[in-house]
Each structure stands twice: as structure tokens, then as C-alpha cells.
Amino acid sequence: MKVSLPYVQNRRYLTGIDWMIGALDDMSHRATGGGNSFQIVLELKGSFDDDHFQREAESFVRHFPALGGHPARDWTGAPYWKMPPPVLSVPLVLEFFWIEEPALSAALEQSANTRFSESRIHLAMRVFHITETRHVLAVQFDHRLFDATGAEAFLDLFHRWLTGEDCRTRIDAISLKEPAHLRDWMQKFEAGKQLIRMVRKFAESKLCVLSRPAPLAGRRIKFAVIEFDAAESRAIAARASREAGFLMFLPYTLAGSLEALAPAFARHGDVGDDFVVSVSVDLRTPDTAPARLFFNHLSFLFFQIPKALVGDRAKVLSLLRSQMYEQVKSGFPKALYESSMLMRLAPLPLLSRGMLRPLRGEFASFGFTCVGKSGYPFDRFGAAELVNLIHMPLVPVPPGLGFFINQFGSRMNAVLTYMDGMLDDEDIREFRETIRRLL
């Protein structure tokens, strides 16, 4: 039996950032056939019961009608996520495989690149058994519905569910309320002016970009995962504090990734003058993430570093610190957040085609995300020991190149994500070697 939800409960208005993430999904789909999703990989040790997992996963997701939703517009034109009435099942991909260890990376790459088969499927869980006591769970999230921190909070809740904890209070605390953002238009236009000033500044510079191979259609996103053990991770944190300053982990790792990627740009004949890096920043705090785990609570910072400076670590660090400070001080993340509300007027296909036009089709040399300390606080997932938790995001095309850092427990993981054909084996080998040395 279908039960109609009250008008206000079957919709969650989308923010401008949600709409932009949707546009990136559309842009990537048109470019390569892929989408804008990301995968979190959990390395597990111990026993794993497929039947129990399937039963509990299906029962757990039933509490979240948002997982079966899709974008729509109301009579004012404001976009929202339309949620279906509570039904017995919510669309979820659940697959189980037995696999040999050497085939694991390719399987994870394939899993991350799999496009959701229907427009109302936004979550996939794939379990890869390697031995009776070694398993890998790859959870693929639709970026339109989750960001990285929200996804970790979702896994946190799922773990509690799997261990039999009563999660009703936590589930009830999840907020899907968002206003339609149809007020304060002057504030949004003022914010838009600030954004346009920034765009003009970037448009004047000649951006360093890696050429993308042709044809783009059907090309996969590939991943180079670099894991650091606890001792290496401690040493990186200490060097970051010493060289970049206390709590300047983000500028430090960004400087390292920039320096490690620069040779690949040079090798592929890049003729730009400046690296521009888009950095996503979380607008939540660790304490508020569990209640705001759905949708995107992000904004962005942009860093512009002259190519000639790369290699001079002290100067690059100083520039990154100062640009980060000035953007926060000028309220740029807020301006982007506010002004992006105006973009919701445009249909996704139009926005995805037009939003990069002022920047001649390119907005960054690469994307960078530093999730920081994981919001997933446990060393177990269900009944199994959780050895590591790694993010594998599909980078949107353009730019088709991204660097992602997360810290799980005492370990740090770095993932270079790139479109197939943009970097070759030599680039990846050199990057792996250099990033270890530089961080």
C-alpha cells in the first residue's frame, strides 16, 4: 500500500551547491558516459556473513526514502529532491564476489566506475571476498545525495545498525530540512559579483591543464592508491606542522601534491603559466555531520600558484596559507555558496554546458580534497575488524584529475584519481615515488 507523505516531507530543497554537483554529474556523463559518484573502500578482517549483511542492509536503507528520490522542481522553479512514499524496499545495489587478490584493484576500479543503472538508484554495496577472513566492502555513493563526510557518517550509522544498536534516535535526528532559498536575492547577487571577480581573475591567467585524450566517451577514471602506515603518517603530520605551521595540514599536502604532479604536466607539454586548484571544504563540523549526512554541505576554495614557483616549497606554502586566509576572510566560501543559488535557475544540461564558458571550458588544473580525520570512529565494521578506510572518488571531467587525502585512525591514505589516458605508467610511478618523498 502506498502512503502519501505530507507535502513538506516528500521534498528536500536543493542548494546551489547540490545543483552544481548535479551539473558536474551531467557534465561527466556527457563527457565520458560516467557520473559523479565516489566509492569508500573498507578493508575487513574476520568473518563476514553475506546473508546477514544483505538482510540488514536492505532493512537499514528502508529508513531513508531519500535513497529512492530524484530531482524535481516545484511551481516556483526551485529544485528539490523528491522522495518516494515509504515503501517496503528502497533501491540498493547489493553484490557479492569471490576474487583473487591480484584482481582486486581492477575490480575496485570497475566498481567505482559503474554507473547506477537507474536514475533512482543512488547507493551500491559490493562485497569482495578474498579469503574466508579477508574481505573488501566497496560502497558507491551518488554524489548528488552524499558528500565524503556524509558518507562516512552514513557508514557509522550502518555499523551501529549491524551491531544491533537501537538507531532510532540517531535516524530521527537526521535533518532533511532545507528552505527553498527564494529570499535575500540582493545578498545572492552581491555574492555573485564577488564570484565573478574571482572568475575574471582566473580567466586572465593561462591555466596549466593536462590535455585530455580523444575520444572521451567510455573512458574510465583510474586510481593510484598510496597508503601510509601509522609511523609514516605521524612523520608526515610532524613535518606538516614544522614546515607549514601548526594545523596547516591542508596547505602542506596541497603543496606536496602540486610538486609531485608538476613533472607530469611538464612531460605532457603543458604551456600554462599558473596552476589553479579547486579545494572542496566541508561546512559541517564533526559534531554536526551525523544529523546532516545527506546531500552536499560543501563549498570551495581556489588556489592559484605560478608554475615558476613550484619547487620552492617555502614560497608555495606561504602563498597557499595566505590565499586560504584571504578567501576565508573575504567570505569567499559563503559567496560561492550564496551565489550558487542563482545557478539553480538553469536546467542541469544548460548549466553543465555553460558554467565553464567564462573560463574557456577549464576551471582547475586539478581538484583537491583533504577530508582530514575520518568521521568514522570505529576500528570495526559490523563483526569484522576494519583495517583501513579509503576514499576513491570519480573526479569530474573536466578537469579529470584529482588528489584526495583522508586519515583513518592513525593512518593516512592518498589517492590520485585521473581519467584513463591523461597520465601514463611512468607518470604514476614517478608520482608515487615523489609524493612519498615530498610528504
Place this chain on the structure above:
Amino acid sequence: MDSDPVLRYKFDPMSNDETSQSGVEQRLIREVAIILSKDPASIPPGASLPSLGMDSMGFVELLVVIEKVFNLRLIESGLTREDFETIHALAARISKGLQG
């Protein structure tokens, strides 16, 4: 959304009783509580900022607040662990700056 720390752009100016080290400390506790969405009472002045959940972005937000409230620009001050690790140490650093 104005409750999101990074989206905040209005700050109360420094009051007269916030010029002493303990006054600075109390103000910093309030600001850190806003940035981390915590109850001020749950923030001991001796706790290290990372242990409270502060990251690079939150820390830069705090430095911006310090400039706007105390008129001290600390981003280029070396950012040593000794001066910035705890609210207590940071308050001492700011008090020194206000006197200098």
C-alpha cells in the same frame, strides 16, 4: 546556514573585559565553540585544538576571527605549536600582542 562557521561573516567586537588574558581566553572559547559547533562549557582552555576536532579550515577561521576581533594578524607569525596548540597558549600569545 549562517550557523556554519565558515559561512559566518559578522563578529562582535572586542569588549573592554576581553583585553586581559582570562578575558581573551573566554572569548576564544566562545569562538572555538562556534567554529566546532560545541558547547563552550565542554571546551577546557588546556585542551589541544586538534583533540577538539579543529582542522586547517577551522583554524584559519579562528585566525580570521582573531584578526577581526583583536586586530592581530597571526597567519604570518610562524604558527608554532607552542603558541597555538591550546586556547590557553593562544590567549597568552594574543595578550602579548595586545600589549605590544
